[in-house]
Each structure stands twice: as C-alpha cells, then as structure tokens.
Amino acid sequence: MANTEDMEKLTDGSEHDEIFAALLATAFDPEIVRCANAVQALADYDIPVVHRTAFIDFHHFITTPQPNYISAWRADPKAEQKWYRTHVNGILGDVRGALAAAHYHRGNLATIEDAVTQTINESDFATRMGNSTMGLGGTRKMDFEYQAFVLACRRALEYLAGALSSYFKTEAYNFRRLPKSISKKQPILVADAIAKAHARHVDKLAFVLADGRESTRNRIAHYEFVAAGVINLSRQGFVLVGGGENLSWHSSGDVRLQDALSTRLSQIHACVDDMIESFISAARIASSQD
Numbered sequence: 001m002a003n004t005e006d007m008e009k010l011t012d013g014s015e016h017d018e019i020f021a022a023l024l025a026t027a028f029d030p031e032i033v034r035c036a037n038a039v040q041a042l043a044d045y046d047i048p049v050v051h052r053t054a055f056i057d058f059h060h061f062i063t064t065p066q067p068n069y070i071s072a073w074r075a076d077p078k079a080e081q082k083w084y085r086t087h088v089n090g091i092l093g094d095v096r097g098a099l100a101a102a103h104y105h106r107g108n109l110a111t112i113e114d115a116v117t118q119t120i121n122e123s124d125f126a127t128r129m130g131n132s133t134m135g136l137g138g139t140r141k142m143d144f145e146y147q148a149f150v151l152a153c154r155r156a157l158e159y160l161a162g163a164l165s166s167y168f169k170t171e172a173y174n175f176r177r178l179p180k181s182i183s184k185k186q187p188i189l190v191a192d193a194i195a196k197a198h199a200r201h202v203d204k205l206a207f208v209l210a211d212g213r214e215s216t217r218n219r220i221a222h223y224e225f226v227a228a229g230v231i232n233l234s235r236q237g238f239v240l241v242g243g244g245e246n247l248s249w250h251s252s253g254d255v256r257l258q259d260a261l262s263t264r265l266s267q268i269h270a271c272v273d274d275m276i277e278s279f280i281s282a283a284r285i286a287s288s289q290d
Helices: 004-027 030-043 053-063 068-075 077-121 125-129 140-168 188-209 216-223 257-288
Strands: 134-136 230-234 237-241
Touching: 004 030, 053 077, 053 257, 068 077, 077 140, 077 237, 077 257, 125 230, 140 188, 140 216, 140 257, 188 216, 188 257
Parallel strands: none
Antiparallel strands: 134 230, 230 237
16 A cells, blocks of 8 residues: 555646646637637737748757757856847847838838729829829828838847847947957857858948938937838829938839838848858857867
C-alpha cells in the first residue's frame, strides 16, 4: 500500500493532469478558436510573408543552437533584462513591429487613393473638364497616414541600430551613426560586417536619414506639416502632385502615392534584411571562435 507521501504525489499529479486537460480543451474549443482568430484579424497586423525571412533566420540563429553570448546573458538576470531583451525583442518585436506599421499606413493610403479613383471613375466629371485641371485641398486623412508611414520607417531603423549595437553591450539608437558607435567594438569582424551593410543602403534612405530639412522625416518631426500631395483632377483622371514624395503630374494620370511608398518599403526592407543577415553571418563565425 502506498504511504501518505506517495498518495499526495499521485493526487498532485492527477490534479495537474486535470488542469492541463482543461486548458487543452479550452485552447482547442472550436468557438474559442474562432473568436480568438476573429479578434486577431481585427486587432493584429504583420509584415507580408515575403519579408519575414531575415526575422526567421535571426530566430533560428539565436536558438539552434543557442550562441554562447545568448546563453551568458540568459544566465545573468541583469544582462537578460538589459541586453538579451534589447537584442532579441529589438529585432523580432520592435523592428518587425515598426515595419508592420509602415505597411499598415501605406495600405491605408492605398485604400483612400483607390477609393478616390473609383469615385471619380463613377462620375461624369471627366467629360465636363475639357482641357482644365482642378486642384483640390482637403487631404488630411492621406497626410496623416503619409506622415505616420515616414516616421514608422525611421523608427524601424533606429530600433535596428539599438538591437544590433546591444550585441556589443552598447546603447546606440541612432542608425546614421551606428557604424561609428561600434567601430572599435569587439569582435571587430561583426562590427565591420554591420558597417559594410549599412554603407550599402544609407544613401538610398535619405528621405528618413538626411540631415536637417533634406530629410522628409525631419521636416515632419521638427519643422512642418508635410502633406501627402495635392489632388489634381483633369479629364485624364486623378493624381496627387507634390507632397513629401515630390510627385509630378503626367498626362497618363498613372502617378500614385502608394507606388512611391512601395518603393520606399522595398528600400527599407532591403536595408533591414541585409543588416540582419550580415550580422548573423559574422556573429556565427565569432561564436564558433569562442
């Protein structure tokens, strides 16, 4: 016959099994799953699947197998709180989240732009315009989304700088100055790899990185209310002119802000992906030499 201690162990185990079974049943309850998915569809947003490779690669790098520097951080509560979280959540959470925000705002702009086009196409204004062109104001919704898009792009880069610099136990959240901030840090091969990747893209990102008023981001954040553009109507249709992207009018009427922002996003993703992948390659070599 089992003694009292053994009976308590059996009872505890049974209770744990019952709790686990109840939790499992709840998690897979069809109505709960349906409701949870519906809420997520309403409230959540992520970058397109095609742009997730670098983040998947980073997650694989820090887990399979876990590099020594990650293991050391996780063994020290203070290092885990400061460096591990900044490094890992910085890339997998902060950078990815800021990029998702940029996609979200670009999508909202596209919805507005397409709706305006549809409204115009369904009207008879084109036949009444003759050779005239009419400029309209009232683009605040588009302005708000455009400004939010630009700021999200800059945030993604600043978060990336902080996440990568934390590898060297350094706080450097200014993307423009990142190479200088880590230039003397060890292991030097990782710092060099990051700096070279940075150099391959920084000139293409002047709209968020240039000095002073040359940067659209700086104009929005510090100097002025930058518009998405001015609506121009003609018999060719609807176009946005000017604005933060300096859109120009063409007789074909095919200039779209959403296309200009898609190009911006491609440039941002190319930079982020290159920086992360270059870091992984160099850090893997450095870890093998520990």
